[in-house]
Amino acid sequence: MIFSKKAIEKFYIDLDLNVSVLTDSEINEIREILDKANNPLYLFDDDGDGVCAYLILKKHFKKGKGISIKSAGALDTKYSVYIYEEKPDLVVILDKAVVKQELIDEIPCEILYIDHHPIQELKKVKYYNPLIHDKKSYIPTSYMAYKITNDNLWLAIVGCLFDYKSPDFLNEFKKQYPDLLDKTHTDPGYILFKTELGRLIKLFAFNMKGKNSEVKKSIELLENIESPYEIINKTNENAEYLQKRYEKLNREYELLLDKAKNCINNKDKVIVFEYPSSKTSFTQYLATELSYAHQNKTVIVAREKENDFKLSLRNQKKDISKILAKALNGLSGYGGGHKHACGASIDKKDYENLIERIRKLTK
């Protein structure tokens, strides 16, 4: 039997409706804790999903402060300084793949950890992860933030699509913002790389990059943006600043993308692209874009950093997280993530070996 494209898309959307997110009691518990807090400190992953999850919660509960944490590496005691400075009565960790018990042990207040990376065993944390209920689920953190608040649908859309997920409320978004997304589009890759909405998502993601002081300013400005049109139509100074920063970083990104495209060998099933640490890190976004354009290939983007390479790996068809775990066995490195998108760090001495192993395992 041959299914029409529409029927297939509908099937996937229906499937989405059945995934378990968090339970109602978990959602209520989070709401109660956030209602009660006076000065929550949010520590969020500095990608599109992390920042949107933060913005959704901050805008709804209207209190506390947010600090973006670099994606590469764990949330560890390096970050204790923020706890001492801000003296929060609640810490909310969002979208961080790895959190160290040593940091948790130093935090004197209650901790909420809301995430969708592989499950971690931690003590003294209220931990919310949809994988606990359904290990096949793929629910971005901004999706959960939206379920907690029922506010700022557009931010949830930005966050989910950044994480390559078309959520079940995409149709609701199309109803509310018909000029931002044509109703036929559901493919996250298409929306990300071929539409105006995709450009908005990129603006959020790229504003989390570059100098710390500039990232801080971008976060503050984003907290005061009320609608996507403010940014798209540059209706105020804040929006202009965000657009300017985006455009500057995007020029850098486009150059890198061109370079990467020139490295692609049509016959090779693996794309490997390396770039130096002197440049801004575009590893995640670049890997996703290359993977969308080459859906039958494994994509590895590697950024040189001191003695290591920081990698982003993508494969739209195969379970790259299993392949990565196997390939890392016995090497000086670590990594993990989701089924089709992973990150890793590897000592330079083992880098070539790791790439060779991934080549063999993805054959």
Ligand SMILES: [Mn+2]
């Ligand atoms: Mn995420």
